[in-house]
Amino acid sequence: MKLYTYFRSSAAYRVRIALNLKGLPYEAVPVHLLRNGGEQLGEAYRDINPGALLPALEDEGALLTQSLAIVEYLEETHPQTALLPADAAGRARVRALAMTIACDTHPLSNLRVLRYLVHTLKLDEAAKLDWIRHWMRLGLATFEAHLARDGATGRFCHGDTPTLADCCLVPQVFNAERFEVDLAPYPNIARIAANCAALPAFHAAHPSQQPDAE
Amino acid sequence: MKLYTYFRSSAAYRVRIALNLKGLPYEAVPVHLLRNGGEQLGEAYRDINPGALLPALEDEGALLTQSLAIVEYLEETHPQTALLPADAAGRARVRALAMTIACDTHPLSNLRVLRYLVHTLKLDEAAKLDWIRHWMRLGLATFEAHLARDGATGRFCHGDTPTLADCCLVPQVFNAERFEVDLAPYPNIARIAANCAALPAFHAAHPSQQPDAE
Structure with a gap:
């Protein structure tokens, strides 16, 4: 592949x-x-x-x-x-968590959107950072609320093994740290991200470990 | 339900x-x-x-x-x-088409984003419409390119029966028409949207047919 x-x-x-x-x-x-x-x-x-x-x-x-x-x-x-649970309701929950990042959070601050904000809308650096942090905080708060209210949340987003939800959460947490978004309001996210970071599969996928890292 | x-x-x-x-x-x-x-x-x-x-x-x-x-x-x-094909590559294609709308296109112009543009960034109506149309055109052009290059495209996005991809495309086409985005550059999309509109399942789901329609 x-x-x-x-x-x-x-x-x-x-x-x-x-x-x-x-x-x-x-x-x-x-x-x-x-x-x-x-x-x-x-x-x-x-x-x-x-x-x-x-x-x-x-x-x-x-x-x-x-x-x-x-x-x-x-x-x-x-x-x-397996990165999805076996039951339909559990699979739906994991996919919904993943999409909270992949549909509602990340697309608002990817490179092409930031370029439009700066080049077309002429936003200054502070307004650009406000935009990034606004949508990140909204996405992380939603994700945290889903984690906090559901007994299915475990060592990872869904139970005690990583799923598609963790695959999406960890890169978003990396972005949040990069843009200095405080994770203190999201204790479940911070806890789960730390559990993920301890696993070799997550460590090897980290941006700093890539052949093209700068 | x-x-x-x-x-x-x-x-x-x-x-x-x-x-x-x-x-x-x-x-x-x-x-x-x-x-x-x-x-x-x-x-x-x-x-x-x-x-x-x-x-x-x-x-x-x-x-x-x-x-x-x-x-x-x-x-x-x-x-x-079934709304997904049976083979893994076909399922991946249908999901990717759906996500071209659901991740890359629609989230950029939903209500909360437009409110931020108007209330926080103080964009005027013309700049707001430019934003909406920019991301819609980009999303539709990508979708069209996927349809045009692949022999799996049929009467619908993937073969001759509707899939998850059509479920996502049709509402996006409705939005495009609402914001006067010309569909002429996207002939496969226009053709497939017309095929969908002819089916009772799509007609009954149309905004105008809902109990809360205005």
């Missing part, structure tokens, strides 16, 4: 964690989001992913995009180690 | 289509996004969905959020009519 990735891409980071948790080896193909005007915007990468976003995964001729769709594919083609 | 919905909510519209395609009856519980300062922001609805977003689904005691997680749940609990 070949993963098109960038060390700091939140969506690629999710898939790296999933691949590692399942013990699947892969070739990392770095796509630099800032160099050469953004390699993801070039024709070569658009032939792989017309959306010009990371990640993409090549597997046996199939060309897959969208981090959550890729993890679901890995779950179906390599069921062990 | 009880669906918390608003006639014009794009995410609720997706789930209404899926429920109709599967022939599942449900009770619609309207949550008015504009009345009373936004009923989704009140304590009663936050007890159901801490994220204060639509839709939510109640089924046999389970309380589900996130439209795509809800449709996956329906797919697992009521496999007929």
